[in-house]
Amino acid sequence: MNRGFSTLSLSLLALSMLLGSVAQAEITAVDAVVIEALQKTPDRDNGKRLYYACAVCHTPEGWGSPSGYYPQIAGQHRSVLLKQLADIYKGNRDNPTMSPFTTSLFKLGSQALADLAAYIEALPMVPNNSLGMGGDGLVSGKKLYEDNCQNCHEANGEGKAAEFYPRIHGQHFRYLQRQMVWIKNGKRRNSDKEMVEQVHNFSYADIDAVSDYVSRMKPEQSRLADHLDWRNPDFRAGFKTVPRE
Numbered sequence: 001m002n003r004g005f006s007t008l009s010l011s012l013l014a015l016s017m018l019l020g021s022v023a024q025a026e027i028t029a030v031d032a033v034v035i036e037a038l039q040k041t042p043d044r045d046n047g048k049r050l051y052y053a054c055a056v057c058h059t060p061e062g063w064g065s066p067s068g069y070y071p072q073i074a075g076q077h078r079s080v081l082l083k084q085l086a087d088i089y090k091g092n093r094d095n096p097t098m099s100p101f102t103t104s105l106f107k108l109g110s111q112a113l114a115d116l117a118a119y120i121e122a123l124p125m126v127p128n129n130s131l132g133m134g135g136d137g138l139v140s141g142k143k144l145y146e147d148n149c150q151n152c153h154e155a156n157g158e159g160k161a162a163e164f165y166p167r168i169h170g171q172h173f174r175y176l177q178r179q180m181v182w183i184k185n186g187k188r189r190n191s192d193k194e195m196v197e198q199v200h201n202f203s204y205a206d207i208d209a210v211s212d213y214v215s216r217m218k219p220e221q222s223r224l225a226d227h228l229d230w231r232n233p234d235f236r237a238g239f240k241t242v243p244r245e
């Protein structure tokens with residue numbers, strides 16, 4: 001849910017952010033739809049209906065896969081979900097398996113996007129996301145995080161909804177590691193410039209260390225599903241997902 005700020009102030013911030021970073025004329029129709037979606041009152045039932053198409057890969061719980069091939073999306077800030085969906089749709093992130101789904105989604109317009117993002121944000125997060133190797137690397141992981149990442153992603157990895165900074169705690173290690181490598185080498189083209197500059201100088205060992213540290217930062221208990229076997233009651237038992245990796 002929107003905690004601590006109104007949807008309107010969020011959308012105004014979104015607008016000023018976009019205006020700050022690009023010339024007004026360059027705001028695309030897609031960005032405009034995202035800003036509009038942030039101002040809508042979501043309809044959870046419609047969000048649930050739309051989420052069926054996503055659950056095939058991200059699972060009914062939104063927990064992704066332990067291998068990190070599919071990221072956890074449950075509990076992510078809705079502003080972040082919408083920005084990432086827009087970036088995937090615009091081709092700023094390479095995601096050929098998923099991009100056709102965003103094409104049909106953006107055709108449905110801002111209300112549908114608002115409904116879907118609100119549904120996903122409210123899903124409880126996985127209590128046992130996969131972790132890195134542990135060990136001595138965590139000490140440097142912690143220092144790297146505090147020196148470089150905390151400013152934006154916050155002390156416990158909770159991110160900042162109003163500024164589109166993702167929640168990264170509780171995410172599967174291999175997904176974090178892959179994104180960091182893609183941020184470092186420029187494959188993830190939507191990334192915040194300041195973050196890219198920092199990560200560009202990281203060694204692969206640094207990336208492993210910081211990703212491991214982040215994977216171990218725990219979301220508040222109230223955001224997690226209350227047991228490992230929690231299943232999304234909006235789905236029938238036996239709902240088919242793509243093979244887990």
Ligand code: HEC
Nearest residue numbers: 053054056057069070071073081084085095097098101105
């Ligand atoms: C065919 C499989 C597939 C389907 C269907 C799919 N996704 Fe994805 N999605 C992926 C993969 C794979 C990634 C990670 C890509 C990468 O590594 O950058 C991803 C990434 C994402 C991300 C970015 C996560 C982040 O932390 O930045 C979001 C948000 C997302 N998906 C939402 C959705 C929504 C909403 C739907 C339904 C409309 C959907 N996905 C349908 C495969 C899928």
Ligand code: HEC
Nearest residue numbers: 148149152164165166168176179180190191192194195210
């Ligand atoms: C200046 C702010 C800023 C800093 C500093 C920063 N990030 Fe980010 N980070 C972002 C934003 C914004 C995004 C979302 C991608 C985008 O749209 O640019 C992001 C995305 C990510 C993602 C992908 C999340 C996902 O769900 O796909 C990871 C992982 C990440 N950051 C980790 C880090 C780590 C680790 C550090 C420190 C080494 C760091 N970031 C420093 C702003 C920042």
